[in-house]
Amino acid sequence: MIKFSKNNINPSDLNVVNKILHSGWLTHGKYTNLFENELSKFTKAKYAVTVSSCTAALHLSCLAAGFKKGDEVLVPAQTHTATAHAVEYTGAKAVFVDTENLSGNISYDKFVKKITKRTKGVIVVHMAGYPCDLKKIIKFCKQRKIKLIEDCAHALGSRVDKKHVGNFGISGCFSFYPTKQITTGEGGALVTNSKKIYQKIKILKAFGIDKDITQRKKPGEYDVKFLGLNYRMTDFQAALGYLQLKRYSSNLKRRHQIAKRYIYNFRRNKNIKYMPYSKDCSFFIFQIFTNQRNNLIKFLKEKKIQFSIHYANPLNKMTYYKKKYNLNNKSYKNAVNYSSTSISLPVYPKLKNKEVDYICKIINRFYLNEK
Numbered sequence: 001m002i003k004f005s006k007n008n009i010n011p012s013d014l015n016v017v018n019k020i021l022h023s024g025w026l027t028h029g030k031y032t033n034l035f036e037n038e039l040s041k042f043t044k045a046k047y048a049v050t051v052s053s054c055t056a057a058l059h060l061s062c063l064a065a066g067f068k069k070g071d072e073v074l075v076p077a078q079t080h081t082a083t084a085h086a087v088e089y090t091g092a093k094a095v096f097v098d099t100e101n102l103s104g105n106i107s108y109d110k111f112v113k114k115i116t117k118r119t120k121g122v123i124v125v126h127m128a129g130y131p132c133d134l135k136k137i138i139k140f141c142k143q144r145k146i147k148l149i150e151d152c153a154h155a156l157g158s159r160v161d162k163k164h165v166g167n168f169g170i171s172g173c174f175s176f177y178p179t180k181q182i183t184t185g186e187g188g189a190l191v192t193n194s195k196k197i198y199q200k201i202k203i204l205k206a207f208g209i210d211k212d213i214t215q216r217k218k219p220g221e222y223d224v225k226f227l228g229l230n231y232r233m234t235d236f237q238a239a240l241g242y243l244q245l246k247r248y249s250s251n252l253k254r255r256h257q258i259a260k261r262y263i264y265n266f267r268r269n270k271n272i273k274y275m276p277y278s279k280d281c282s283f284f285i286f287q288i289f290t291n292q293r294n295n296l297i298k299f300l301k302e303k304k305i306q307f308s309i310h311y312a313n314p315l316n317k318m319t320y321y322k323k324k325y326n327l328n329n330k331s332y333k334n335a336v337n338y339s340s341t342s343i344s345l346p347v348y349p350k351l352k353n354k355e356v357d358y359i360c361k362i363i364n365r366f367y368l369n370e371k
């Protein structure tokens with residue numbers, strides 16, 4: 001069986017987790033600071049904050065942006081539901097925008113058409129790690145005072161113009177879910193270059209309490225000025241994230257080798273489509289697009305190759321959103337096409353060259369037999 005995902009946790013990481021568990025200091029400790037500092041160093045963002053998930057990072061970003069009832073925030077129709085939910089938690093309305101044909105990233109032309117007087121923000125998603133074409137979106141947002149949030153759940157290591165993603169709007173939100181490039185079980189983080197946003201989010205992620213544990217003169221001596229949440233990450237999770245991030249450059253290098261190998265092996269296969277190689281992509285997964293998905297999926301299962309689909313339904317088809325906003329498929333043709341033709345193939349450092357070659361051989365053979 002070739003697995004869709006294998007994490008990059010080492011036995012030595014587990015020794016550190018073990019020590020933390022035995023130390024009794026399990027949350028907001030030394031490793032939380034170390035992980036946040038390492039994230040800020042890696043992304044070159046001024047500030048980083050660990051949280052309990054990317055969903056939490058997105059929610060906090062929407063709160064810090066000030067989105068509220070009556071506001072509209074644009075999100076791509078093709079994304080994880082967390083991107084839109086984060087907007088809706090604040091009372092604002094998630095407005096869906098169709099995506100580009102192959103990248104699955106938000107389409108600038110369609111984004112502009114959805115702008116109204118109520119538009120207060122946009123969340124872009126760097127789908128599968130392919131960085132969005134941000135230039136025009138950034139310019140438009142600046143002119144119209146629209147707040148830009150980057151959903152970087154797939155994009156640890158992705159760049160736009162040599163700058164790490166997450167640095168282009170008010171914040172960038174990362175996920176450390178088990179299938180992601182680095183994992184803390186559940187977990188996430190956000191980066192920002194704004195001191196104001198950073199300070200607000202630090203408070204909002206911990207109940208709205210104004211003093212963290214190191215700033216209190218007496219235990220329990222603090223004030224609560226906002227209706228905050230508990231979105232903290234534990235210290236043993238932070239240690240896992242920190243240790244994996246420290247060696248992430250070799251993980252990322254291997255991802256690029258694997259992506260190049262898929263592209264080389266598929267070079268004569270005219271039945272599938274995929275994005276061209278990009279040195280700026282983090283290669284969370286390698287996606288192929290096919291009109292024969294159901295049969296190909298069956299074949300992959302028979303050959304014991306695991307895969308995934310990101311995502312089998314765009315958000316305009318999800319009952320909650322479809323009913324609430326009376327959505328149809330016509331306005332989201334590219335997103336619908338993307339979700340009905342894509343297959344996500346595995347990319348992770350432990351995936352061997354011979355496994356990549358086998359996956360490609362099976363997929364190429366499928367089309368020979370189909371003819």
Ligand SMILES: Cc1ncc(COP(=O)(O)O)c(C=O)c1O
Pocket residue numbers: 053054055056079080082083125151153154174175176177187188
């Ligand atoms: C694009 C995108 N955004 C947000 C999330 C939510 O991440 P988390 O599971 O860390 O909350 C995911 C989950 O995989 C995702 O794919």
